Amino acid sequence: MALTATLAAVPPLEATPAPARVRAELRDLKISFPRPDLPPLEVISGISMSVGEGEFVAVVGPSGSGKSTILRALCGLLKPSGGRVMVDGRDVTAPPPGVGFMFQKDALLPWRTVSGNIAVGAELGGTPAAERPERIAALIRLLRLDGFEDAWPRQLSGGMRQRVSLGRLLAYQPSLMLMDEPFGALDYQTKIAMGLELLRVWEAERRSIIFVTHDIEEAVALADRVVVFSARPARIVADYKVTLPRPRHMRSMRSDPAFTRLTEAIWSDLALPD
Ligand SMILES: Nc1ncnc2c1ncn2[C@@H]1O[C@H](COP(=O)(O)OP(=O)(O)O)[C@@H](O)[C@H]1O
Ligand SMILES: [Mg+2]
Structure with missing residues (x-):
């Protein structure tokens, strides 16, 4: 009810063509975890959503609502209790090729340099050895890590470490990127800068x-769509199309009425206090 009213109130700013092809799909997904001496913990109770080719979908929801759980199901680390998880039209039973991840805590290899860590992505992604140096150099430039090619992870700030993680993810050339609060541990300014960096790439x-x-x-500023999860057991409370123009400009966007309306609608969906 609230969803229809809010969507009608947000005027479309640009026409978004329908995604050409579905990359990932959850169909009536249910996930429960067994517990000793208790009924299973129902975490996801029937979620259906799809992500199109080239689409940027944000998922927001309260802590413990099952957001990380759906990403784990999408990369084949969890077996659903019901429903289907599909990537590129195939049911996921093992980590699907072409799916890359990035988490809040970077997982850089401390014994490899910046270039060496990005190279891991290229190696795993099957970039031919002869093409790797060029690809890695291009990513270093893209992520503005020039001059730090030979630095060790311990010598980098949190924001730079996440840029290296993003470089490794991109070097893998995934067709689907699963990002779990990737900038959640960064300070406010670095988080905004990283969001812009991600949009640029x-x-x-x-x-x-x-x-x-x-x-x-963050969800509204970055994504084409924002899917809102309820508290556990997660269902989809709303699925908003974000029609703010691209490229996104953080400062002017924050005062755009469409931005404010959408963040307020999601605030209400999450039943946060006034
Ligand atoms: N392997 C597991 N075994 C049991 N419970 C789990 C497991 N993984 C997650 N959970 C529970 O599922 C719920 C959702 O977790 P999670 O997906 O991490 O939430 P979110 O990422 O939205 O904060 C939490 O209550 C968590 O304790
Ligand atoms: Mg989580």
């Missing part, structure tokens, strides 16, 4: 993204 490479966050403004 996404606009250049247009890979499908599922971006999990508990930050409503």
